[in-house]
Amino acid sequence: MRPNERFDLNNLTPAQILSLGYLVIILIGAILLSLPIATASGKSMPFIDALFTATSATAVTGLIVENTSIFFSIFGQVVIMVLIQIGGLGIMTMSTLFAFLVGKKITLKERLIIQADLDQFQLSGLIRLVRYVLLVTFMIEGTGALILFTRLIQEYSLGKALYLSVFHAISAFNNAGFDLFGNSLEGFTGDITINLVITTLIILGGIGFAVIAELYSGKRKFKDYSLQTKLVLSVTAFLIVIGTVVFFFLEYSNPETMGGLSFGKKALASYFLSITPRTAGFNTVPTGALKSSTLFFVIILMFIGASPGSTGGGVKTTTFGALFAVVYAMVTGRSDVELFKRRLAKEVIFKALSIIMISLLLIVAVTMVLTITENMKFLDLFFETVSAFGTVGLSTGVTGELSVIGKLLITITMFAGRVGPLTLALAIGRKEETANIRYPEEKILVG
Amino acid sequence: MRPNERFDLNNLTPAQILSLGYLVIILIGAILLSLPIATASGKSMPFIDALFTATSATAVTGLIVENTSIFFSIFGQVVIMVLIQIGGLGIMTMSTLFAFLVGKKITLKERLIIQADLDQFQLSGLIRLVRYVLLVTFMIEGTGALILFTRLIQEYSLGKALYLSVFHAISAFNNAGFDLFGNSLEGFTGDITINLVITTLIILGGIGFAVIAELYSGKRKFKDYSLQTKLVLSVTAFLIVIGTVVFFFLEYSNPETMGGLSFGKKALASYFLSITPRTAGFNTVPTGALKSSTLFFVIILMFIGASPGSTGGGVKTTTFGALFAVVYAMVTGRSDVELFKRRLAKEVIFKALSIIMISLLLIVAVTMVLTITENMKFLDLFFETVSAFGTVGLSTGVTGELSVIGKLLITITMFAGRVGPLTLALAIGRKEETANIRYPEEKILVG
Ligand SMILES: [K+]
Numbered sequence: 001m002r003p004n005e006r007f008d009l010n011n012l013t014p015a016q017i018l019s020l021g022y023l024v025i026i027l028i029g030a031i032l033l034s035l036p037i038a039t040a041s042g043k044s045m046p047f048i049d050a051l052f053t054a055t056s057a058t059a060v061t062g063l064i065v066e067n068t069s070i071f072f073s074i075f076g077q078v079v080i081m082v083l084i085q086i087g088g089l090g091i092m093t094m095s096t097l098f099a100f101l102v103g104k105k106i107t108l109k110e111r112l113i114i115q116a117d118l119d120q121f122q123l124s125g126l127i128r129l130v131r132y133v134l135l136v137t138f139m140i141e142g143t144g145a146l147i148l149f150t151r152l153i154q155e156y157s158l159g160k161a162l163y164l165s166v167f168h169a170i171s172a173f174n175n176a177g178f179d180l181f182g183n184s185l186e187g188f189t190g191d192i193t194i195n196l197v198i199t200t201l202i203i204l205g206g207i208g209f210a211v212i213a214e215l216y217s218g219k220r221k222f223k224d225y226s227l228q229t230k231l232v233l234s235v236t237a238f239l240i241v242i243g244t245v246v247f248f249f250l251e252y253s254n255p256e257t258m259g260g261l262s263f264g265k266k267a268l269a270s271y272f273l274s275i276t277p278r279t280a281g282f283n284t285v286p287t288g289a290l291k292s293s294t295l296f297f298v299i300i301l302m303f304i305g306a307s308p309g310s311t312g313g314g315v316k317t318t319t320f321g322a323l324f325a326v327v328y329a330m331v332t333g334r335s336d337v338e339l340f341k342r343r344l345a346k347e348v349i350f351k352a353l354s355i356i357m358i359s360l361l362l363i364v365a366v367t368m369v370l371t372i373t374e375n376m377k378f379l380d381l382f383f384e385t386v387s388a389f390g391t392v393g394l395s396t397g398v399t400g401e402l403s404v405i406g407k408l409l410i411t412i413t414m415f416a417g418r419v420g421p422l423t424l425a426l427a428i429g430r431k432e433e434t435a436n437i438r439y440p441e442e443k444i445l446v447g
Numbered sequence: 448m449r450p451n452e453r454f455d456l457n458n459l460t461p462a463q464i465l466s467l468g469y470l471v472i473i474l475i476g477a478i479l480l481s482l483p484i485a486t487a488s489g490k491s492m493p494f495i496d497a498l499f500t501a502t503s504a505t506a507v508t509g510l511i512v513e514n515t516s517i518f519f520s521i522f523g524q525v526v527i528m529v530l531i532q533i534g535g536l537g538i539m540t541m542s543t544l545f546a547f548l549v550g551k552k553i554t555l556k557e558r559l560i561i562q563a564d565l566d567q568f569q570l571s572g573l574i575r576l577v578r579y580v581l582l583v584t585f586m587i588e589g590t591g592a593l594i595l596f597t598r599l600i601q602e603y604s605l606g607k608a609l610y611l612s613v614f615h616a617i618s619a620f621n622n623a624g625f626d627l628f629g630n631s632l633e634g635f636t637g638d639i640t641i642n643l644v645i646t647t648l649i650i651l652g653g654i655g656f657a658v659i660a661e662l663y664s665g666k667r668k669f670k671d672y673s674l675q676t677k678l679v680l681s682v683t684a685f686l687i688v689i690g691t692v693v694f695f696f697l698e699y700s701n702p703e704t705m706g707g708l709s710f711g712k713k714a715l716a717s718y719f720l721s722i723t724p725r726t727a728g729f730n731t732v733p734t735g736a737l738k739s740s741t742l743f744f745v746i747i748l749m750f751i752g753a754s755p756g757s758t759g760g761g762v763k764t765t766t767f768g769a770l771f772a773v774v775y776a777m778v779t780g781r782s783d784v785e786l787f788k789r790r791l792a793k794e795v796i797f798k799a800l801s802i803i804m805i806s807l808l809l810i811v812a813v814t815m816v817l818t819i820t821e822n823m824k825f826l827d828l829f830f831e832t833v834s835a836f837g838t839v840g841l842s843t844g845v846t847g848e849l850s851v852i853g854k855l856l857i858t859i860t861m862f863a864g865r866v867g868p869l870t871l872a873l874a875i876g877r878k879e880e881t882a883n884i885r886y887p888e889e890k891i892l893v894g
Pocket residue numbers: 060061062175176177279280281391392393
């Protein structure tokens with residue numbers, strides 16, 4: 001960061017820098033994917049489809065208009081893999097930075113400017129942090145790939161097994177959900193190794209770097225952890241358990257999903273199904289064959305999503321936890337909103353509320369336009385929209401059949417779902433205490 | 448309120464008193480409706496259906512399992528009409544009382560106890576208020592019935608026209624949505640008199656008694672009104688305009704709804720369709736024939752609902768307005784949440800948030816159970832649930848085909864939708880500042 005770049009930075013907000021960065025990467029990816037060498041057939045794909053795929057990969061969403069394993073060449077697949085890694089790392093690094101800045105009075109922009117100006121130590125601290133994120137990412141992905149390899153070598157040649165292991169370890173840890181098997185992980189529904197490795201990678205990628213760092217810091221007792229870590233771990237555990245139980249009962253006798261499996265494999269498939277909506281997007285049972293009730297529950301999990309400072313999307317586990325704390329405080333008549341014997345700041349509660357409301361508004365608006373432009377079932381379109389917004393990538397199978405407007409809309413939703421909540425959080429963090437007039441308070445009756 | 452009743456009151460919270468009162472009225476109504484004389488055929492209806500109908504009438508919802516005009520005898524219809532009037536007046540009186548208590552430190556229960564103990568003047572004040580509510584209600588209903596009569600006398604005999612006028616004026620002002628034409632107001636799609644009278648009754652019944660009182664108080668300028676009134680009027684106007692425009696475009700060429708109408712009648716039908724979801728429940732075009740996009744927009748309006756202190760349901764216009772103010776404040780980086788140059792109190796914002804969240808949770812839970820128990824389309828069940836919760840009464844036509852569990856669930860949802868938000872508001876108003884420990888504040892990252 002040279003001093004002469006300082007004025008440009010000064011003109012752009014961090015939110016704009018982030019969005020612009022993503023946009024540039026997506027456009028480069030789209031151009032590469034629209035080249036003839038990117039496809040197996042050697043014929044270039046329509047630009048709207050290339051744009052859709054590049055956005056889906058960079059936003060680590062995983063919605064696809066073409067089967068990744070069949071349609072793309074190795075070149076195309078590697079482009080997708082690199083986009084996933086850049087997208088996942090980018091969001092993880094950026095949001096981890098923000099996570100470490102939480103509670104500090106200065107904004108990232110101010111910090112960047114400060115660093116450019118005077119504070120060499122701070123800058124080296126940031127670089128150290130980014131290096132640490134990279135190191136942990138590659139260690140986890142490497143370990144995951146290694147274990148996947150021991151299983152896949154039983155079915156594939158050495159080179160193919162290695163390639164598949166690396167691709168899926170990256171795709172899982174970055175919560176991208178892209179696969180090279182053609183039918184996601186439906187060929188491994190009851191496979192314990194694949195299921196446990198993939199779900200563990202998803203969970204580690206989804207709980208956020210700050211939590212991983214704190215877990216690794218040597219603190220032994222739960223009560224010693226920060227509120228953030230306590231909340232992330234509790235909500236994550238809660239959602240996994242409740243999801244597993246609910247899906248097990250709802251799909252128990254569905255012949256098209258897990259009806260034909262043994263008791264243990266039903267439990268495994270339910271466990272996988274409870275983890276993948278937040279927000280990996282792999283599937284071991286066909287999503288389109290799930291019951292309406294199951295799909296609706298999946299939608300809720302997709303909306304909640306993963307944890308801050310992670311590769312996952314959604315409104316985030318902490319947002320969800322904060323809301324429950326607010327509702328609990330209200331119902332029990334307390335004036336303080338409390339979680340694990342800590343008081344939540346008013347700003348945090350407002351931020352959580354705003355994120356949920358704006359997300360709901362976006363989903364409602366997109367779903368409504370889709371119900372106009374597409375001639376498809378409401379639940380499928382609703383599902384697709386939440387999946388795109390939460391960068392999940394699960395689909396009941398309508399993605400490829402969307403109209404051009406539909407594809408464009410889902411592309412924008414993926415982009416908004418990726419950079420949106422974060423930039424929103426940023427924008428909100430940047431309080432302008434410049435209002436000179438403070439209006440008198442007046443009550444209204446709600447509800 | 449005799450002194451010897453004081454100890455009972457002391458043991459029950461106002462929320463419990465309200466719920467219990469409604470429950471007793473519903474049970475009496477259900478018993479009356481299950482009598483043979485209540486039906487046109489002279490055969491008694493199943494108790495679950497009688498319970499459903501009594502709940503629907505008392506909660507001024509309007510969902511029906513049997514056609515009111517054909518299935519019930521005059522006796523049955525009058526029972527329904529009386530239940531509507533009691534239910535509508537009850538909720539309006541109770542919530543108006545709360546509206547007038549807003550901003551005061553003491554709770555209703557305390558006030559009731561105080562009145563029983565010492566304060567004869569206060570009690571007479573309450574009685575005067577209730578008498579005023581009754582007077583205004585009957586005046587508006589009477590005027591509405593009179594105008595309806597001038598139109599209906601052209602089609603029906605004197606007695607029948609009178610009966611129909613009174614019934615529908617009551618049903619419209621109380622936002623009940625019950626009708627005696629058999630197909631709601633589908634026979635009057637382009638009828639200006641009927642449309643304007645019914646929509647005006649719906650709007651007056653839905654903006655809340657406190658607002659009516661303030662409009663009638665002689666204040667001439669908008670800026671002199673209270674924040675509550677400004678907010679109710681603005682949100683109501685905004686939703687009516689936006690709804691009319693959206694429905695006009697969405698249904699313009701739908702042959703099953705308004706495709707065959709003239710331009711003016713399309714506008715009239717759109718206007719009616721924008722008003723009836725909040726939360727009257729009449730329809731002039733067949734609800735089941737509306738497009739998915741239209742149904743989804745109707746769902747949103749049904750969720751928002753009418754205004755506090757009114758006969759309408761939903762989370763209320765002020766709650767919706769407060770939320771937008773919060774989101775606006777967040778996005779623009781202001782620390783105060785402002786509306787019309789007034790600052791919103793933290794408690795009000797929390798209350799609004801809690802009401803929305805708990806309502807969403809209830810709707811999600813009920814919809815999910817219905818997708819398990821009923822073999823129907825997701826959108827129809829979602830629509831039915833929001834309609835029941837918002838005490839709207841619109842249906843795509845599935846009500847009569849619900850299973851017993853489904854009927855029971857919708858019955859409970861209607862009840863919860865009626866007393867729920869209000870008791871919640873009450874419970875939340877009753878702050879217990881008894882917590883001795885105030886925990887230290889800790890920030891978390893959301894979004
Ligand atoms: K994903």
